[in-house]
Amino acid sequence: MAGFHTGFSVWGGGRIFSEIFPEVYNLAKILLALPVGTATVERSFSHMKMIKTRLRNRLSDENLTHLMRIAIEGPDLSEVNFNEILDIFKEKNRHIRL
Numbered sequence: 512m513a514g515f516h517t518g519f520s521v522w523g524g525g526r527i528f529s530e531i532f533p534e535v536y537n538l539a540k541i542l543l544a545l546p547v548g549t550a551t552v553e554r555s556f557s558h559m560k561m562i563k564t565r566l567r568n569r570l571s572d573e574n575l576t577h578l579m580r581i582a583i584e585g586p587d588l589s590e591v592n593f594n595e596i597l598d599i600f601k602e603k604n605r606h607i608r609l
Contacts, residue, residue: 558582559575562575
């Protein structure tokens with residue numbers, strides 16, 4: 512098709528699509544960012560079911576959010592001091608020779 516560029520760059524006599532229909536353009540950007548499958552959502556609910564048990568049903572939303580983030584994404588390793596962990600590991604009395 513002549514005059515058609517990839518995405519929403521030019522449409523209708525050289526005018527930019529986002530200028531002609533800004534709401535439709537924003538909706539299209541949001542829809543393109545949504546996940547196609549439901550595996551991520553199902554995995555999240557599965558983790559939430561394991562975290563929020565009968566004994567821990569009074570978790571605050573903030574604590575549940577933090578526990579879910581750790582369970583799904585893992586802990587934030589940028590704040591972990593690995594040298595301190597290694598020092599603690601070295602001090603343990605183990606029966607294995609290294």
